[in-house]
């Protein structure tokens with residue numbers, strides 16, 4: 001992991017965009033790592049030590065989007081998951097050093113999390129930013145956004161719960177926009193999210209800096225669909241077998257580059273708020 005001096009009062013940047021939050025003095029750091037997802041369904045109140053609406057970020061990467069939300073909404077609890085241990089380490093460090101006791105981070109696949117560990121109707125929002133399109137033919141089966149996955153998202157959400165999704169991949173978006181309305185009252189958002197115009201995530205910042213279009217939207221879980229109907233509908237819908245545009249692959253390399261505070265990232269003192 002790249003060296004990063006956690007100086008209290010400093011903010012981090014990547015690609016010239018500040019990572020939300022300020023490093024706290026060590027005595028205020030939180031403990032946000034979830035070393036192992038508990039067996040069975042997660043008891044949210046036990047996990048966070050309080051009763052609050054729960055938000056999950058699936059494929060959270062280095063945690064930027066969830067840090068933004070957790071700071072803006074201290075009244076919500078947030079779980080970020082990713083299959084890559086290294087990105088969860090970065091995200092956990094950032095949550096800890098910002099004293100964000102309303103965050104937890106864990107290494108686990110999104111489908112496994114929802115299928116095995118999340119009770120039906122227990123989560124207020126699920127976010128998924130830039131799920132990997134997986135370019136190679138033999139990896140197509142790893143694509144996260146499938147009808148089955150969306151039926152699990154639908155099942156996990158409370159009544160009126162929200163699903164937020166975003167990608168820079170036109171082929172994936174074309175597929176998503178066909179099947180999302182089956183499970184959600186879906187609306188496409190034009191332009192960036194107003195609270196993060198330079199990019200809500202690391203991947204969005206990289207894609208925007210290359211002039212790529214970003215596709216984003218949100219949906220409310222359809223109330224006219226019960227879990228059983230959602231599952232049987234999912235079985236009848238097509239799988240994401242689109243042909244991925246390999247030109248976008250170059251961005252993956254940049255995304256995997258340093259996430260820990262070097263390169264274009266740096267410490268600098270927090271600006272005083274006026």
Ligand SMILES: C[S@@+](CC[C@H](N)C(=O)[O-])C[C@H]1O[C@@H](n2cnc3c(N)ncnc32)[C@H](O)[C@@H]1O
Nearest residue numbers: 059060061082083084109110129130201202203
């Ligand atoms: C393109 S990156 C986007 C990361 C972050 N959301 C962003 O926008 O910067 C996709 C992330 O999804 C993770 N991922 C891939 N498959 C996953 C799965 N089945 N469950 C959870 N995370 C997954 C990858 O490890 C990677 O960190």
